[in-house]
Amino acid sequence: MKFEKTVKFAILALAALLSAGAFIVPKKRIEEKQERYIPFAERHRQKHYKISPYDSLIRAWSDSASLDWRFVSAIVYHESHFRHDAVSRRGAIGLMQMMPSTAAHYGADSLLDASQNVMAGTRYIKDLYRSYGKVAADETERKKLTLAAYNAGGGRVEDLINYTRYRGKDPSYWDNIVSVIPEMRADSILTLDTVKLGKFNGKETIEFVEGVMARYHKFKRIAP
Incomplete structure (x- = not known):
């Protein structure tokens, strides 16, 4: 009889513990740990990495031209490696390696000044980007044509587009243009009315487009 009472008491006690949630403590602990880790994960995802000392400047002028600042930053990286005082043998100056004649068209007269340089560069890119809206297959191809023109x-990109069409290929895709560039190194290109500026080696331009696009994708990953 005493044993039966003990068993009955144990069963009632166990039922009371279950109804009170005494055995879900481990689950609560897991949830508490998750709550501690989630804010850290959110902070990590939201962290913005700095691309260059000119991020704020490039952002501001890119926004004013409706351009992705990371795309512009990728161009600056390849043009000057973010050196505001860079000067090329051809006379290109500053962060975006602008030619004085081109920059003057956009109101910049001091290309060693980082703000003027980026202002002129982004406005020039915007104009180029607009001009290929009806030619390029999509936004990525439009960026590639813009880079080629930059x-x-x-004028040279117009030659490329016209010659690609002449060869029966679709110039809305950069790869199709690249495929005919070797032909534009031959003397025979000089006899064609579709090509106005003569022969074109193109290796530097191909490398520039590929390099900037690769850098752009990298910058998008580290600076969302």
Whole structure:
């Protein structure tokens, strides 16, 4: 009889503990740990990494031109490695390696001044970007054509587009243009009316487009 009472008491006690939630403590502890870790994960995701000392400046001028500042930063990286006083043998100056004649068109007269340089550069990129809106297949291809023009000049890119069409390929894709560039190194190109500026080596331009796009994708990962 005493044993039966003991068993009955134990069963009732166990039922009371279960109803009170005494055995879900481990789950609560797990949830508490998750709550501690989630804020850390959120902070880690939201952390913005600095690309260069000119991030704020590049952001401001890029925003004013409706451009992705990381795209512009990738151009600056390849042009000058963020050196505001860089001067090339061809006479290009500053962060974005602007030619004085081009920069003057956008109101910049002191290209060693970082703000003026980036202002002129972003406005120039915006104009180039607009000009390929109806040519490029999508936004990525539009960026590639813009980069090609920034490096080789708009007239040269017009030649590339026209010659690619002449060869029966679609110039809305940069890879199709790249595929015909070797042909533009031959003397025979000089006899074509579709090509206005003559022969074109193109290796530097191809490397520039590929390099900037790769850097742009990297900057997008580290500076979301």
